[in-house]
Amino acid sequence: MAQAVAANEEQMDRWAVIWDWITTSDHKKIGLLYFWTSMAFFFVGGFLALGVRSQLAVPNSTMLSPEVYNQFFTMHALVMIFLALMPMSAAFFNYIIPLQIGARDVAFPRLNSFSYWVYLFGGLLLCSGFLFGAAPDIGWTGYATLSSAQYTPGQSGDFYVMGLQVLGISTLAAGLNFFVTILNMRAPGMSLMRMPMFVWMSLITFVLIMLAFPSLTIALFALMMDRNFDTVFFSPTDGSVVMWQHLFWIFGHPEVYILILPSFGIISEVLPTFSRKPLFGYSFVVFSGIAIGFLGFGVWVHHMFTVGLGPIPNMVFSSVTMLIAIPTGVKILNWLATLWGGSIRLTTAMLFAVAFVGMFTIGGISGVMHAAVPIDYWQHDTYFVVAHLHYVLFGGTMFGLIAGIYYWFPKMYGRYMSEGLGRIHFWLTLIGFNLTFFPMHFLGVDGMPRRIYTYPSDYGYELWNMVATIGAYVLGLGMALMVFNLIKSIRSGAPAPADAWDGRTIEWTTTSPPAKHNFDHIPQIRARDDFWDEKYNRKEEKDKPADEHIHLPPGSYIPLLLSFGLLLMGAGVIFTLWLSLIGGIVTTVALFAWAFEPND
Amino acid sequence: MADLIRCRRGIVLGTLAPLLTLVLAGCSGITGGEVQSANELAGDNARSIWNLFVPIFWLSVVIFVLVQGALIYAVIKFRAKEGDPIPAQLHGNTKVEVAWTIAPAIILAVILVPTITTIASLAEEPDDPYVVDVVGHQWWWEFEYEDEGFKTGNVMHIPVDQPVEVRMTASDVIHSFYAPNLFGKQDLIPGRTTHIYFTAEETGEFYGQCYEFCGVQHANMHFRIMVHEQDEFDEWIASQQEGAIEPEPDTIEAEGKEVFFQQGAACHACHAIDGAVAEDGTEAVAEVGPNLTNLGDRPILGAGSLENTPENLRDWIRDPHESKPGNEMPAFSESQISDEDLDALVAYLSSLR
Amino acid sequence: MAADHHAGHDEHATTTGTSHNKLMMWAFLASDCMFFGTLVMMYMVYRPDMAELGGLGPNDLLDIPFSSLMTFVLLMSSLAFVLGLSALQRGNHKGMRIWLSTTAFMGLLFLGGEFFEYMKFWDEGLKLGTNIFGTAYFVTTGFHKIHVAIGVIWLIGLVAMSYRGQLGTHQSEKVEIAGLYWHFVDIVWIVIFTFVFLVPYR
Numbered sequence A: 001m002a003q004a005v006a007a008n009e010e011q012m013d014r015w016a017v018i019w020d021w022i023t024t025s026d027h028k029k030i031g032l033l034y035f036w037t038s039m040a041f042f043f044v045g046g047f048l049a050l051g052v053r054s055q056l057a058v059p060n061s062t063m064l065s066p067e068v069y070n071q072f073f074t075m076h077a078l079v080m081i082f083l084a085l086m087p088m089s090a091a092f093f094n095y096i097i098p099l100q101i102g103a104r105d106v107a108f109p110r111l112n113s114f115s116y117w118v119y120l121f122g123g124l125l126l127c128s129g130f131l132f133g134a135a136p137d138i139g140w141t142g143y144a145t146l147s148s149a150q151y152t153p154g155q156s157g158d159f160y161v162m163g164l165q166v167l168g169i170s171t172l173a174a175g176l177n178f179f180v181t182i183l184n185m186r187a188p189g190m191s192l193m194r195m196p197m198f199v200w201m202s203l204i205t206f207v208l209i210m211l212a213f214p215s216l217t218i219a220l221f222a223l224m225m226d227r228n229f230d231t232v233f234f235s236p237t238d239g240s241v242v243m244w245q246h247l248f249w250i251f252g253h254p255e256v257y258i259l260i261l262p263s264f265g266i267i268s269e270v271l272p273t274f275s276r277k278p279l280f281g282y283s284f285v286v287f288s289g290i291a292i293g294f295l296g297f298g299v300w301v302h303h304m305f306t307v308g309l310g311p312i313p314n315m316v317f318s319s320v321t322m323l324i325a326i327p328t329g330v331k332i333l334n335w336l337a338t339l340w341g342g343s344i345r346l347t348t349a350m351l352f353a354v355a356f357v358g359m360f361t362i363g364g365i366s367g368v369m370h371a372a373v374p375i376d377y378w379q380h381d382t383y384f385v386v387a388h389l390h391y392v393l394f395g396g397t398m399f400g401l402i403a404g405i406y407y408w409f410p411k412m413y414g415r416y417m418s419e420g421l422g423r424i425h426f427w428l429t430l431i432g433f434n435l436t437f438f439p440m441h442f443l444g445v446d447g448m449p450r451r452i453y454t455y456p457s458d459y460g461y462e463l464w465n466m467v468a469t470i471g472a473y474v475l476g477l478g479m480a481l482m483v484f485n486l487i488k489s490i491r492s493g494a495p496a497p498a499d500a501w502d503g504r505t506i507e508w509t510t511t512s513p514p515a516k517h518n519f520d521h522i523p524q525i526r527a528r529d530d531f532w533d534e535k536y537n538r539k540e541e542k543d544k545p546a547d548e549h550i551h552l553p554p555g556s557y558i559p560l561l562l563s564f565g566l567l568l569m570g571a572g573v574i575f576t577l578w579l580s581l582i583g584g585i586v587t588t589v590a591l592f593a594w595a596f597e598p599n600d
Numbered sequence B: 001m002a003d004l005i006r007c008r009r010g011i012v013l014g015t016l017a018p019l020l021t022l023v024l025a026g027c028s029g030i031t032g033g034e035v036q037s038a039n040e041l042a043g044d045n046a047r048s049i050w051n052l053f054v055p056i057f058w059l060s061v062v063i064f065v066l067v068q069g070a071l072i073y074a075v076i077k078f079r080a081k082e083g084d085p086i087p088a089q090l091h092g093n094t095k096v097e098v099a100w101t102i103a104p105a106i107i108l109a110v111i112l113v114p115t116i117t118t119i120a121s122l123a124e125e126p127d128d129p130y131v132v133d134v135v136g137h138q139w140w141w142e143f144e145y146e147d148e149g150f151k152t153g154n155v156m157h158i159p160v161d162q163p164v165e166v167r168m169t170a171s172d173v174i175h176s177f178y179a180p181n182l183f184g185k186q187d188l189i190p191g192r193t194t195h196i197y198f199t200a201e202e203t204g205e206f207y208g209q210c211y212e213f214c215g216v217q218h219a220n221m222h223f224r225i226m227v228h229e230q231d232e233f234d235e236w237i238a239s240q241q242e243g244a245i246e247p248e249p250d251t252i253e254a255e256g257k258e259v260f261f262q263q264g265a266a267c268h269a270c271h272a273i274d275g276a277v278a279e280d281g282t283e284a285v286a287e288v289g290p291n292l293t294n295l296g297d298r299p300i301l302g303a304g305s306l307e308n309t310p311e312n313l314r315d316w317i318r319d320p321h322e323s324k325p326g327n328e329m330p331a332f333s334e335s336q337i338s339d340e341d342l343d344a345l346v347a348y349l350s351s352l353r
Numbered sequence C: 001m002a003a004d005h006h007a008g009h010d011e012h013a014t015t016t017g018t019s020h021n022k023l024m025m026w027a028f029l030a031s032d033c034m035f036f037g038t039l040v041m042m043y044m045v046y047r048p049d050m051a052e053l054g055g056l057g058p059n060d061l062l063d064i065p066f067s068s069l070m071t072f073v074l075l076m077s078s079l080a081f082v083l084g085l086s087a088l089q090r091g092n093h094k095g096m097r098i099w100l101s102t103t104a105f106m107g108l109l110f111l112g113g114e115f116f117e118y119m120k121f122w123d124e125g126l127k128l129g130t131n132i133f134g135t136a137y138f139v140t141t142g143f144h145k146i147h148v149a150i151g152v153i154w155l156i157g158l159v160a161m162s163y164r165g166q167l168g169t170h171q172s173e174k175v176e177i178a179g180l181y182w183h184f185v186d187i188v189w190i191v192i193f194t195f196v197f198l199v200p201y202r
């Protein structure tokens, strides 16, 4: 894409193009940066997953040493959650939300570019642990006291703390930015109850980010203080070991809804479009989303049922956890009803959306099993949980995101992705996915613990582990095919018109790809699914609005500078505090520059 | 059109495959029966968990079948055909919505009631339980029989049909104690005490291991539970209280006992053997590693990293990191323990019961 | 908040009618609320362990009359801020500068007083890692102090802008937003003061 621009404007040399991408504050370019970066990290995470699966394929395997295995599964989860799936959602927030609400950009374009650079740097910081042989190896949950300086000496724990802390800043900045964008920059006429469902689910996601991430920030800060400055937050004698788990899961459970809600949103766009019907029960879907977000803050103890907090807390949190199945069930059934009586076109995007409904239901149901506390006394920390979490995270979040990729690719690149390859990709993924993760339920029944680098040969774990490993490679092949499809389609896909799918929402009114200013005229919204309404229902001519003064903010390198300062500050805690000092200076300078840069 | 048919069949297969396996799993045709399976029941605690699981499982199957069935049916039935008119733009139906808000609520209420009663019954302390104290260490288990006044490692012995209370804590990081056939798991947390109450209903040897990630050797933190008839158990207790078997003088075992205390080995710096005293009067009372008083009686070595045979014991002492990389016991090279001494040591340790 | 000045001339254009910057501040404060909420909750959980800490617990160290005085100073600074804002809205630039400087000064006074307390505790032997009180006290109040310090810098910046003629009457929203922050930090202190200082430790 960058090349195309360069070809058009010969005076713009290579460096100018790169400089343009580095300093851009255009939400679409930032969206694409997010997209490709998260895709790259997805493959890093997938590579680590293949390492994990290869090690576990046979009993008593010595392919990976236990130290390396522990780094692999920990980094696999951190990379997938914080560097692949959340940022891939962010790619769609960036690219699609302004288009769906009829805005020219986000509320704070420079803050947006800042979020991206902090994400990139934070991700590199986290992964650079591998270069020093000190990648985090304490599980993505980093439980005290294992994460303390005593039991995880050296830098690996610091990479965990500082990597996540820096990434948290990025997420929080993006969350606040988009929260304001959605509330404040909707096109005239777009009331809250006319917003596309993707925008709604994203809005709830941002509220969850705003309210859940502070708890992680504090947990990580306290851990950093314990590790480096002798405090006793999580000490068994002076403080409390369990405190970490509370802090982590008060963040951690809303986090899983932060991961799934954007996909709920994407599905709620894809299913109606390809059924040629509006989303069934729009307001129920909205309010169930709000209910999920709200309840999500009251269930964290379901990750701690075996801690021994006592029967009463376990009963209470079991009940609240099960309550979440109600609003989620409402959503599932509304999606079914959306399909019902429709005119269904099974494009690749639609296949993934339909599979999402099926696979997520499996994951949700096994979640409800965990929520029944005594059953969790059995399933906790067995492969049953690993099965659950992948059914919701891959079968849910990832399937939704893939649907989003096929759905919005024509908008982003002005070309269709190949449907033929897409179909193969879909079947490989669906089959590979179930082959990988369904047998893990059986392993759970047979009592196989998670996070073990090897298992003995007489426990009956061989068969299903082998099947899962084969499945993982099939799945990997599927995902590699998707990337091939992406690249091939960028080069030579069939050209897509503005309205690539007979869409319903206003991002389909503008050209594919959209011009820098998105819309020539900010649309006037008169209905939910406004574009559909305009195409099929409205009789009167659309009145041409008067010419508008289009103003777009210039690019800026300061966000990059600021995030670099933060990177140095984070790295300083890991290596030497001098680096933090330099980082602090860079950050301060950048903040002043930010405040005084003319950007109008 | 061919494409369309192929697609349909694919959907049916792709979604039916997991469904079928799920149902099969329910019939235990595919899973279970292995040494550490949660559905091979030998304790009341595990049984009440399984009894709660089975109805929830079948309910789940019903929900699963209904949802997937409706999904597949809809996708096949409502496929777009050439020249279809635009379908009716149906925006929703409040009655339907309310109905399917209430339906899951009812199902959940049905699940919740037995869940809550089971939580309560599992937390209930039985009258006069037999108490065993467990301490989790990186990466082995310490079992203390406080009233009887001895400790042992990695293998726990209990009487059958007698309520047992496992009272647990950890010395370093969090561990989790779980033997799937007998009871549900609880964590061992430094600075806190947790409990499991259960009654073993069958005699025999049961498998368990640590389920909370606890560092490098979390994978090799197995344990065994030996369930005995009451009289057999009493015998075992008595024999443990007597302390270690004293080897006959001038046997290879007696030689091995001296090796245990000698300079190069100094096993007693970390391990206790109750009642064993060296010629120079040194006693073996250290508690850095597992108590070895009845080592010969244990089926496993190094918390399950090896089967307990003399050859394996030999290898273990030469290099514990061969089978359990990263564990806390140092290796002993030939300069520290000569081959002959090692034979003697192994003979001695194997003789302890 | 270092936020883009984007809405400046077309404030009316936002959907909610509230400017981007102001909405951003509200959103940020909601997030910050959870931040301090978590800190205070954590403190509350540790509280029962603090009653007996061998001469270095809250019962031995906390000086409630002195902290009450500091609390009073901080509360009064909010009043000074309100007076400054209304002065600006009435076009009284001089008044605004005086009142905002007073606010900043009182903030500094508060910081100084608190710092004095830190030094006193430190001398008595209460370090970060001495016991759970040292850990939780320094970190909880420390985060509040950082917030106050940022507020003071912000206030000084506003006064400086006003001297350079960059803070016209029509731009009073800039001061308003700083005020949201300042009042929030104040309220947080009331909560911290109540739970860290006032409620007895048993």
Ligand code: HEA
Pocket: A141, A256, A257, A259, A260, A302, A303, A321, A322, A324, A325, A328, A329, A330, A332, A360, A361, A362, A363, A364, A365, A366, A367, A368, A369, A370, A371, A372, A376, A379, A380, A381, A385, A388, A389, A392, A393, A396, A397, B063, B067, B103, B104, B105, B107, B108
């Ligand atoms: C996208 C992420 C995501 C989502 C959406 C969910 C959704 C849910 N999760 Fe999951 N969960 C994780 C990600 C997620 N989870 C992860 C990553 C872990 C492991 C963390 C770790 O330890 O590493 C975990 C662990 C986890 C545990 C702890 C297990 C343990 O460690 O012992 C529990 C326990 O209650 C749980 C429960 C639930 C429930 C009840 C839901 C519900 O929201 C699901 C609701 C959905 C449905 C129920 C299906 C649709 C409903 C119907 C069709 C209606 C009819 C249904 C009924 C009436 C049942 N999850």
Ligand code: HEA
Pocket: A042, A043, A045, A046, A047, A049, A050, A052, A053, A073, A074, A076, A077, A078, A080, A081, A085, A139, A140, A141, A386, A389, A390, A393, A394, A398, A436, A449, A450, A451, A452, A453, A472, A473, A474, A475, A476, A477, A479, A480
């Ligand atoms: C967030 C989302 C997410 C995603 C998408 C995945 C994706 C996958 N996960 Fe992950 N996983 C987690 C989140 C996720 N996981 C979490 C949170 C944990 C818990 C960690 C913990 O306990 O702390 C976990 C743990 C976890 C475990 C348990 C480890 C243990 O407990 O010891 C396993 C084991 O099989 C596993 C496997 C996989 C596999 C095979 C995939 C696959 O889906 C990956 C598929 C993708 C690829 C394979 C792409 C790679 C492709 C190439 C490199 C191209 C070349 C390849 C070929 C041509 C074949 N995961």
Ligand code: CUA
Pocket: B136, B137, B139, B174, B175, B176, B210, B211, B212, B213, B214, B215, B217, B218, B219, B221
């Ligand atoms: Cu001990 Cu895992």
Ligand SMILES: [Cu+2]
Pocket: A252, A253, A256, A299, A300, A302, A303
């Ligand atoms: Cu959860």
